Amino acid sequence: MGYDAKFRVWRGDSATGELHDFTVAVNEGEVVLDVIHRLQATQTPDLAVRWNCKAGKCGSCSAEINGRPRLLCMTRMSTFTEAETITVTPLRTFPVIRDLVTDVSFNYAKAREVPSFAPPADLKPGDFRMKQVDVERSQEFRKCIECFLCQNTCHVVRDHEENKQAFAGPRFFIRLAELDMHPLDTLDRKDQAQEEHGLGLCNITKCCTEVCPEHIKITDNAIIPMKERVADVKYDPVRWLGAKIRRRSQSD
Amino acid sequence: MTEIERHTYDVIVIGAGGAGLRAAIEARSRGLRTAVICKSLFGKAHTVMAEGGIAASMGNVNSKDNWQVHFRDTMRGGKFLNHWRMAELHAKEAPERVWELEAWGALFDRTADGRISQRNFGGHEYPRLAHVGDRTGLELIRTLQQRIVALQQQDQRDLGDYEARLKVFAECTITEILRDPDDADGNPGAVSGAFGYWRESGRFVLFQAPAVIIATGGIGKSFKVTSNSWEYTGDGHALALRTGSTLVNMEFVQFHPTGMVWPPSVKGILVTESVRGDGGVLTNSEGKRFMFGYVPDVFRKQYAETEEEGDRWYKDADNNRRPPELLPRDEVARSINSEVKAGRGSPHGGVFLDVSSRLPAEEIRRRLPSMYHQFKELADVDITAEPMEVGPTCHYVMGGVEVDPDTAAAARVPGLFAAGESAGGMHGSNRLGGNSLSDLLVFGRRAGLGAADYVAALGEHRPTVSESDVEAAAAAAVAPFRTEGGENPYTLHTELQQVMNDLVGIIRTEAEMQAALDKLAELKTRSRTLTVEGHRQFNPGWHLALDLQNMLLVSECIARAALERQESRGGHTRDDYPAMSPIWRQVNLICSVDGDSVRVEHQPLPSMPVELLGLFDRSELGKYLTEAELSGLPEENN
Numbered sequence: 020m021g022y023d024a025k026f027r028v029w030r031g032d033s034a035t036g037e038l039h040d041f042t043v044a045v046n047e048g049e050v051v052l053d054v055i056h057r058l059q060a061t062q063t064p065d066l067a068v069r070w071n072c073k074a075g076k077c078g079s080c081s082a083e084i085n086g087r088p089r090l091l092c093m094t095r096m097s098t099f100t101e102a103e104t105i106t107v108t109p110l111r112t113f114p115v116i117r118d119l120v121t122d123v124s125f126n127y128a129k130a131r132e133v134p135s136f137a138p139p140a141d142l143k144p145g146d147f148r149m150k151q152v153d154v155e156r157s158q159e160f161r162k163c164i165e166c167f168l169c170q171n172t173c174h175v176v177r178d179h180e181e182n183k184q185a186f187a188g189p190r191f192f193i194r195l196a197e198l199d200m201h202p203l204d205t206l207d208r209k210d211q212a213q214e215e216h217g218l219g220l221c222n223i224t225k226c227c228t229e230v231c232p233e234h235i236k237i238t239d240n241a242i243i244p245m246k247e248r249v250a251d252v253k254y255d256p257v258r259w260l261g262a263k264i265r266r267r268s269q270s271d
Numbered sequence: 272m273t274e275i276e277r278h279t280y281d282v283i284v285i286g287a288g289g290a291g292l293r294a295a296i297e298a299r300s301r302g303l304r305t306a307v308i309c310k311s312l313f314g315k316a317h318t319v320m321a322e323g324g325i326a327a328s329m330g331n332v333n334s335k336d337n338w339q340v341h342f343r344d345t346m347r348g349g350k351f352l353n354h355w356r357m358a359e360l361h362a363k364e365a366p367e368r369v370w371e372l373e374a375w376g377a378l379f380d381r382t383a384d385g386r387i388s389q390r391n392f393g394g395h396e397y398p399r400l401a402h403v404g405d406r407t408g409l410e411l412i413r414t415l416q417q418r419i420v421a422l423q424q425q426d427q428r429d430l431g432d433y434e435a436r437l438k439v440f441a442e443c444t445i446t447e448i449l450r451d452p453d454d455a456d457g458n459p460g461a462v463s464g465a466f467g468y469w470r471e472s473g474r475f476v477l478f479q480a481p482a483v484i485i486a487t488g489g490i491g492k493s494f495k496v497t498s499n500s501w502e503y504t505g506d507g508h509a510l511a512l513r514t515g516s517t518l519v520n521m522e523f524v525q526f527h528p529t530g531m532v533w534p535p536s537v538k539g540i541l542v543t544e545s546v547r548g549d550g551g552v553l554t555n556s557e558g559k560r561f562m563f564g565y566v567p568d569v570f571r572k573q574y575a576e577t578e579e580e581g582d583r584w585y586k587d588a589d590n591n592r593r594p595p596e597l598l599p600r601d602e603v604a605r606s607i608n609s610e611v612k613a614g615r616g617s618p619h620g621g622v623f624l625d626v627s628s629r630l631p632a633e634e635i636r637r638r639l640p641s642m643y644h645q646f647k648e649l650a651d652v653d654i655t656a657e658p659m660e661v662g663p664t665c666h667y668v669m670g671g672v673e674v675d676p677d678t679a680a681a682a683r684v685p686g687l688f689a690a691g692e693s694a695g696g697m698h699g700s701n702r703l704g705g706n707s708l709s710d711l712l713v714f715g716r717r718a719g720l721g722a723a724d725y726v727a728a729l730g731e732h733r734p735t736v737s738e739s740d741v742e743a744a745a746a747a748a749v750a751p752f753r754t755e756g757g758e759n760p761y762t763l764h765t766e767l768q769q770v771m772n773d774l775v776g777i778i779r780t781e782a783e784m785q786a787a788l789d790k791l792a793e794l795k796t797r798s799r800t801l802t803v804e805g806h807r808q809f810n811p812g813w814h815l816a817l818d819l820q821n822m823l824l825v826s827e828c829i830a831r832a833a834l835e836r837q838e839s840r841g842g843h844t845r846d847d848y849p850a851m852s853p854i855w856r857q858v859n860l861i862c863s864v865d866g867d868s869v870r871v872e873h874q875p876l877p878s879m880p881v882e883l884l885g886l887f888d889r890s891e892l893g894k895y896l897t898e899a900e901l902s903g904l905p906e907e908n909n
Contacts, residue, residue, distance in 0.1 A: 032808065048534020050649070060761040064812035065805030069312070071500040074540045074645060076409065077315045093648055116471055117809040127313060131433055135421035136376035144370035148385035154378045158403065161378055161410060165314055201378070 021046045024096070025104040026054065030066065032117050038106065039063075045096050051107065052080055052091035055119075067118035075232060078166030082119050083108045088168040088230045110171040111178075126167050129187045133194050134211065138203045153202040160197035160241060162233045163190065169227035169237060175220050186217035189227035189237045196241035213249045218242070275741065280306045280480040282722045283465055285445050285507060288316035289408075289711030290691025290718070291486030292415035293368075297719025298484075299422055299437040303726060306478060307419075308440045308467065310502050314416045317488050317500045318711065321408025322543035322641065323392055324400025325712070326705030327365035331386040332398040333588070338362040340396055343886050345706060347569075348394040348599045349669070349699020350841045351856055351895040352520070355879040356676035357697040361706070361713050368712035369401050375421070377414040379403055391548040394599040394703040396573075397588070405543045405641045411708055442470040445506070446817060447744040448483050448514045450684065451734045459515040462686030463734035466744040470814060473807020475745055481733050482722040485511055485672060485681070485689040486715065490524075490829075493822045494665035495772035498530055498541040504818040505825030507693035511672045512824060512869075516681040518862040519695040519874075521670035521825075522832035523842040525702055526777050528603035530664025532621035537649045539664040542624065542642060544704040546659075547596045549638050550585055551626035553607070554658070555615035561622075562595040565606035569894045570598060601701040601841050604663040608777050611662065621662030627655055663777060667702055669842055670832070671695035673861060678721030679714055686725060686734070690718035700841025749807075751816040757802035760816040767794055767822060775830050780846045784834035791827050798823055827869045828862040835860055835871050853897040881905060 026041045043057055052070055059066050070080040073092045080091040085106050099105055113121035138147070169189040176182050187195075192212065199208035212218040223246075225238040235241075282298045284291045287309035298305040309316065328341040342362040346353055369387065373379065379401050380388040389398040403410040423433040430436070445467035451460025464479040487507030491499025508518055529542040547553070555561045563581075566574045574595045575581035581594030596603070607622050617623055626635055632655035636643050639654070646652040646659060672689035673682040674696065681687040691711045698706065751760070774787035798820060803813045838852040839845050859874045884892065884904060893901060 046535065048650075049536040053536045059811055060759075060765075064759065064761065064803070065810045067809035067811060071311055071315050071317070071502065072320050073500070074320065074537070075648065076406070076641070077311075077319045077500070079311065079315050095649070120471075120809050123312070131420055131423060131427075135417060135424060138374060142374075144367070144374040147370075147373050149378075149381055150385055151381040151388075154381060158378050161403070161413065162406065163413075164319075164409065165413075198376075201376070 022101050024054065024101065026058070027104055027106040028055070028058070028066070028119070029108040030063075030118050031115065033115055036115065038108075049096045050092055051084055051089075051094045051096065051105065054096065055091060055107065067116070067120045069120050076164060078164035078232075081110055081166045081168050081171065083110060088172045090166060090168070090232050093232055110167070112171040112173075112176055113167075123167055125183060126165070126170055126188075126190065129191050130194070132187065132215070133191055133198075134206055136198060136201065137205045139205055142203065147203060149202045156200045156240070157197040159235055160193040162235055163193060164233060165190065166232060168230045168232065172226045172230045174224065174226065175217075182217070182220060186220050189221075189242070191216060192218060192221070192245065193235060193237055193241040196245055199245065209245060209249045212245050218245060218249065221246075275745070276474065276476045278306065278476070278478050280304050280478060281726050282306070282482045282484065282719075283308060283478045283480045284484045284486055285465065285510070286316070286486035286488060286691070286693070287311075287313060287439065287441075288318040288486060288488055288691065289411050289415065289708060290693075290715035291316070291484070292412070292419060293712050293715030294484045294486055294690055294719040294722070295437060296415065296418055296422065297716045298723050301720065301723035303436075303723050305437050306440055306480070307438070308443050308445055308465070308478070310444050310470070311442065313439045313441045314412055316412060317502060318408045318412045318708070320498070320500070320541065321411065321708055322405040322541065323545045323548065324390055324402030324407045324705050325365070325369055325411065325708040326392070326395060326399050326703065327369045327401055327709055328362065328397075328399060329366045329369065329387060329389065329401070330397075331382050332389040336397040336399060339886050341365070341399065342883070344395050345703060346699070348703035348706070349701055350851065351699065352840060352876065353699030354676055354696035354877060355883055356877065357714070359883065360676055360717070361697060361710060364713045365709040368709065368716065372411065372414050372712075375414050375418040377403075377410050379410070390545060391593075391597065392704045393544055393547065393597045393603070395705065400548075400705040402545070404637075405545050405639050407708065411711075440476075443467055443476060444470060444814065444817070445510065446748050447740075448510050448687065449736050449740050449744070450514060450686070452737075459684050461734045462514070462684060463736045466741060468748060468807075471809055473810065473813070475748070477736065477741060479736050481729055482686050482688065482726050484679070484718045484722055485687070485693050486691045486718070487693045489668045489692045490822070490825045491665045491668075492818075493767055493771050493826045494776075495768035496530065496539040496663075497665040498527060498539055499665070505821045506818065507689065508671060508828070509821035509824045511681055511684075511687065511689060512828075512862070512864045514684050514687060516684045516687055517673045518670055518828055519673040519859050520700070520832075521668070521695075521828040521862050522836050522860060523669035523700045524665060524775075524829060525600055525667040525669060525842045526604040526663040527666035528600055528607050528663055529624055529661040530666075531650065532617070532660050532662045533619035534650060540645070540649070541664065541666065542659060542661050543639070544600070546624060546626050546639060546642060549626065550629040551596070551624055552594070552629065553596050553603070554623045554625060555610045556617060557615060560596075561610050561615070562598065562603065562606055565602065565609070566595050566598065567602060569891075570602070574598065599701055599703060600666075601844075604777060605844060607661075607663055617660040619660050621660040623658040624661045625658035627657055632656070667692060667707065669695065669698045669700060669702055670829070675721075677717065678724070679718035680721055680725070688718045688722050690714040700843060748817060751801045751803040751813060752807075754800050754802050757800035758797055760801050760803065760812055760819055763794060763798060763801065764815060764819055764822070767819070767826060770794070771826055771829075775826070775833060778844050778846050779833055781834065784830055787830045788827070788834070791823065791830060795823050795827075824864070824869070831869050831871045832860045832862060851895075853895060853900070856895055857897070
């Protein structure tokens with residue numbers, strides 16, 4: 020059942036760091052986070068790692084395992100052979116704080132730039148009426164646990180620091196899509212997505228969808244429909260004119 | 272001394288789960304400059320793990336529901352030890368708190384006519400839990416998080432700064448709450464602020480504020496098998512004690528009946544009660560639905576006696592009684608414990624929970640998506656095709672800071688408030704499922720209000736922080752780095768968890784409590800010489816060494832109160848005192864700290880007004896109250 024596994028874990032800080040080799044016991048049924056915890060308890064008490072729920076619900080323990088963005092708590096050791104060396108490194112897109120912990124404040128800054136849910140001003144709490152079929156599309160996006168694996172893997176920002184300013188990333192495209200598809204939201208989210216959050220920079224390679232631990236179809240269900248509707252409005256002359264007029268009357 | 276980062280606020284909230292965020296929203300909405308301080312990233316608090324739903328008697332699914340029925344269920348669930356006023360406020364205000372979430376963007380599952388859907392849950396007479404599949408806690412935390420962002424966006428528009436009036440200090444741990452010295456009569460001085468450290472850098476930070484709201488959640492990390500995350504180290508409970516306040520009901524710890532039992536690394540992770548609410552049944556190794564044999568007298572009238580009746584209830588609740596799988600959690604947890612002890616358990620020491628034979632696979636995946644995912648990914652079990660193995664797991668502490676129900680003000684210390692799991696009284700001896708999320712919202716809001724009123728009444732006068740207290744707090748925080756050759760905090764933590772699990776678990780005896788207290792005293796001594804390696808930057812060994820002090824203090828409170836209470840009730844079962852006692856129902860046990868030791872005192876339970884007693888039959892009250900209490904009731908209760 021149990022065996023000794025070979026682990027390589029990146030240790031360091033914002034200035035410098037390197038991979039360290041460890042041999043560590045593994046028991047049946049364990050996940051990578053269990054092994055990291057065993058390292059803390061027996062070999063490296065100051066090894067820094069974020070985690071909370073250990074059940075795939077909070078999205079804290081994001082890292083890269085053998086180069087793939089994963090949740091440490093949902094990656095079972097049984098998916099590796101006993102001979103394999105398992106390499107654990109911090110998320111590459113965000114600055115390292117220490118060891119496996121990165122500075123994810125980029126995501127919180129982007130979250131603030133998305134205007135909040137705006138229900139009709141005269142609708143009182145308790146009077147909301149919505150059909151299940153109409154809330155389901157947005158509910159899919161609200162499953163997001165904010166692990167930021169999609170943000171980490173997205174090649175628009177993964178090795179392109181210069182794009183971070185103009186690009187909100189997949190997590191916030193599904194937030195915009197969620198609000199856009201909310202039956203009672205009153206703001207125009209499509210123009211926002213295109214003009215203020217860099218939707219146009221995405222060229223739908225679907226890497227974000229592949230790494231989503233909640234299996235949210237980020238590209239197919241959020242990004243592509245948003246892009247299509249942006250295109251509709253932008254390139255249909257009648258709708259383009261209508262949008263112009265409507266916007267002018269709102270600003271009056 | 273070294274320069275310390277300093278901030279000044281009107282209110283600081285410790286903890287960013289449901290109660291903390293709701294408190295912060297309220298305080299900020301009342302115009303106070305508010306800081307939220309949390310150990311994890313914003314949006315990761317343990318509330319995210321809540322699955323089943325938020326209990327609120329909106330009556331969307333069964334229009335017979337109302338606050339009185341909810342109040343009655345809550346008191347029954349807590350075996351009448353609840354603070355009646357908290358249970359009353361909670362039942363009355365929960366619907367409004369749910370509706371306002373919807374106005375802030377929450378998307379609950381819907382009824383056919385477009386209202387918020389409500390599901391059945393243990394101990395609730397009608398379908399009452401607003402829910403989003405089985406991830407309601409995530410919806411709650413995200414909605415509150417996004418409400419905070421909305422308020423920050425308002426401040427950005429009005430004042431040019433997102434953080435002008437509401438700021439979140441994430442990955443920051445508070446180690447002491449500071450206050451004025453006692454006055455000449457020995458009354459504790461008022462709160463002046465809080466001291467802590469940034470987890471990222473290890474640097475110290477001081478918050479000066481006249482009001483501090485504790486919303487730190489529970490204590491589960493003192494137990495080996497638990498559904499709780501690492502943050503649940505009883506920080507708020509311990510901070511309140513050290514500041515001079517008191518804890519109530521600490522002997523009552525809820526073991527959720529259904530945690531995962533296999534594989535070992537996931538042992539304790541929660542399996543939502545919704546599985547049973549939606550039709551799942553508990554069976555033993557003989558294939559028997561054993562819960563029919565465990566319905567206690569106090570609940571006999573409300574539960575089905577045959578499987579046929581129990582099954583009919585899901586379709587026609589008005590003319591049938593509910594199945595006993597939906598008894599309150601304490602009853603179900605004890606029953607599972609008994610089955611396993613009698614040798615009728617599952618292969619890995621639990622019992623079977625089966626929904627696969629009760630609902631179509633598609634329906635299971637729709638109603639219980641997280642459970643489907645969790646078992647598939649962590650245990651290779653397909654819950655649409657085979658039963659789960661489950662057993663009790665330490666889930667919730669009913670005990671907490673003794674508070675005033677209306678204002679959430681903590682006992683004995685002006686300026687200190689508490690809400691959510693870290694506050695006590697609301698749930699009595701046992702909490703009903705779904706009553707936690709509503710508790711967070713109702714009393715989180717009330718704590719925000721209470722703090723706002725308190726600060727307004729202070730006027731210009733603000734207590735000041737004493738520099739010597741700050742120096743003492745700083746010295747205590749770095750003590751583990753000074754000791755050489757001491758013990759590893761991880762080892763001590765493992766031993767503590769084993770002690771609490773083995774000796775202060777579901778079934779307790781005097782001898783075991785004594786043994787636990789002896790062992791806890793030894794661990795306390797050893798904890799003074801912990802050694803931490805490395806430096807202060809994001810060092811989990813150091814963080815654990817500090818959290819351990821809180822866990823040890825709170826564990827001692829639990830063990831002392833459990834030794835003192837000589838009866839069995841809710842989340843406290845004494846093998847040597849198996850009966851529930853009407854005399855003990857009149858007693859609250861109050862823990863305080865006296866120097867280095869924990870003191871437990873008896874205090875009368877506040878008595879329920881006659882109009883609320885009138886909601887119950889006299890025959891039912893007869894199971895809980897003393898003869899003297901019953902004879903004092905007016906005629907209409909007869």
